Amino acid sequence: MTAILEIDNAFAGYGGGNILRGLTLNVEAGKLTCLVGPNGAGKSTVLKVVSGLLHPRKGEVRFQGQSIGKMSPRAILMQGIVQVPQDRSLFSTMTVRENVLLGGFTLSHHAEKEQRLEEVMTRFPIVRERAKDTAGSLSGGQQKLVEFARAMMLDPKLLLVDEPSMGLEPRVRRLVFDTLQELRAEGRTILLVEQNARSGLEIADVGVVLERGQVRLKGSGADILADPSVGAIYMGTSGRLKTRVQDAPAPTGNDVIESAPDGAS
Amino acid sequence: MTRRLRIAGWLLVLVASLLFPLVFTNPATLSIALVTLMYVGLASSWNILGGFAGYISLGISAFFGFGGYAFAITLHAFNVQAGYTPFAWLPLIGVLTAVVAIPLGWAALRTRQAVFVTVTIALMLVIQLSAENLVSITGGATGYGFPIPNWSAAFYYKPFYYAMLTVVVVSIAVAYVVRRSGLGLGLLAIRDDEDKAEAIGVPTKSYKLAAFVISAGLAGMIGAIFAYSVLYIYPQNAVDPLISMGAALMAFLGGAGTLAGPVLGALILAPAQTELSYYVNGQLYLILYGALFLAIVRLLPRGIIPSIGDQLRSRSSRHVDLLEHDGHHVEGRVDADDVKVMEGVRE
Structure with missing residues (x-):
């Protein structure tokens, strides 16, 4: 078990709020790790922090033992971390x-x-x-x-894939996941973020459930899929998040960042 | 168009340009030919920034004019005699203009799109105002003279024609090399989406600046030859907004971003513009010119060359489309969405 990427107690976000709140995560070489979680859990933010588009405010990001938390996106690209972005x-x-x-x-x-x-x-x-x-x-x-x-x-030594099935018709989505699975079989290290948790976890070696900017569960893809508590989390907004939105009397700046970071995550 | 045909086309145009002054000896015709060549070169060098990178400049005559002044002042300062020797100084003028373009480009390229267009116009006017006001250097509104070559009226335009042709060939060659290089690939990516280009590792700032500076240097040499040919340079003929717009318009007409487009556009528009200004009273030709601009934008937004390319491609792909549709009929799929889906699944 060699971790090619180590994220250690990272805090990151936009404006006044943090989306990642002390996230700790290791990605092992040669495996496909899939991040799932509700909207705003920080899935895409993790990728942004790794690819250098967003610098962590606190904490450490190491790639092959070297700190990359403050590197430019271009420098990180040169390290061998390549991202396939969410949008076209x-x-x-x-x-x-x-x-x-x-x-x-x-x-x-x-x-x-x-x-x-x-x-x-x-x-x-x-x-x-x-x-x-x-x-x-x-x-x-x-x-x-x-x-x-x-x-x-x-x-690439590490391939970051952000919501590859976004906006694709189901049969085409299959093709995309098949391709990912092939890349995994070829021994690529892949960090996948996927809204469609079932498709993502099915092909993953390691499944990670994020919630509110922290790792809530980590295990094999199959174990995570079988976990009864996961369903509630990944099928859209979590119970806790819902309560929060309802409780909030009026949206202040922080609430907006915490409860609706869809665009940013 | 096959590669061989393309090379043959370029060679044909080159040979025709080389022979032109030998066939058409009338000085009036040659002066129009000289202006046409000037525009071919300007449109081609404009294209390196405007066509490849999509940074539309309407201020290329800033560097055209700077080159003219730099040439006149340099020849005077080094006491260069009239005749052929001044042409040997052209590469220096090109380098000088390029060097001056570095800080100007650095500032102008911090803006994008419409703001960039506006900044380039402002830049041009600043250069014109400087030419007018730095009297001790430029001679102010009265201008600056060139040493007068001792050539007969019948012969006069030929040396300028061939000097201009040389710089034009260099401009097109530079555009070709840029287009084929990593710089060209990066510039096209910048034109398509600058943020995406940056994300994929294109050093967008330095690439844009390189295109700006190369384009300016070439325009400087072209301006220098033009100024020498008219023997006198003053703010209005050196830094002429119409030349800026003409170069951009010609590139658009032929097809900005293609190699042949600006050449074709200039070969069509430049002689037409000169003829028009002879036969149409006063400044009326400017109105016709404006109408032409609107017509091009309306009817040929991508220019002649890309439009022909589209036609050829749609003709050859129609065949493939039919085959695809046949396939869908076998699958019993007819609606457009399904066709799209099937295309995605095909491989």
Whole structure:
């Protein structure tokens, strides 16, 4: 059990409030770890903190033993942590090939880029098939696959995947999870955030339930799925969160941050 | 269009441009040809920033004018004799303009989109005002003269034509190299979505600045040749808003972001503009020019070259579409949403 990523007692958030409140989490190399939890639990915030888009206010983030909590997103990218963002992140006016090449932008040698592109095209045939089409002309599912392909350009040591099934029709969603499972079988280390907890946990080695910015449960994906208390948490808002929203007499700044950080999480 | 056909097209245009002054010897025709070449070069260098990175500048004549003044002042300062020798100083003028563009670009590129457009216009006016007010350096409103070459009227435009052609070829070559490089890939990503580009590791700030500076340096050399050809430089002919807008308009007409677009746009518009100003009374041609601008934006928002490309592509993909639809019929799926879903699942 070697942890490639260690998050130690991290506090992070926007404005006056914290979304992560003393989160401690280890991600093991070669495994698929899936974060689930209600809206606002801090799932996406964890990814932001790891990818450098948000710096933790307190606590420590270490990747392969090295502190990355204060690094820029670009520096973290160079460390080998690549994110597949939640929303459509391809450059829609550029070709599929150009998009995938951009994934290897930080590679310094041209030959290395071309070689990686060849490997990625073999791994994701759609990139070769649609190489000259603009990314915007692809369907949502195809775009997601190209996003995975692009992330593979850097041969990432840690792949962060944020809500890959978002906005996709169920059959396409299956395809995305199959791809994730294949990547896991190839020995990739993946940190997955998934709203659809069942799909996510089914393919995960490790399941982590977040609530209110802390780890509430951690275990094998199957164990978490079987846990009766999990259902209440991941099926939308948790009981505690609901109470909080109802109790609040009027939304003050802090309440807004605590109870409705959907957009931010 | 195949690669070979494309190269043949470029070579044809190059050979035609090389032979032009030998076939059309009338000085009036050559002066129009010189202005046309000037616009081909300006539109192509504008394209490096405006087309590739999507940063629309309406102030390229700031650097066009700066190059002209820098050339006149340098020739005077080093007592360079009239004739061919001044042309040897052009690379220096290009570098000088590029160096001056660094701080200006650094400031202007902190803005985006409409604000950037406005800032570039302001930049141009600041350069024009400086030319007018720094009397001891620029000669103020009276302007600054060039050494006069001892060439016959029939021959006069030829050296300028070939000098301009050289710089134009350099501009297009630079645009080509940029487009094929990592810089070009990064600039296209910036045009598409600057924040996403930054997120994926494109050093957006330095790339934009590089495009700005390269574009300015080329415009400076073009402005220098133009100013030398008219022998006299003053604030209004050096820093002319119409030249700025013309270069941008020509690039848009042909297709901003493509290599051939700005060339094609300039070859169509520049002679038309000059002819128009001869035959239409007074400043009326400006109104026609404005109407043309509206027509282009309305009818060909992406320009000629990309529109032709779209046509070709939709013709070849129609065939594929039919096949896909056949497949769906077998599956018994007909509605549009399902087609979309199936496309996603296909592989």
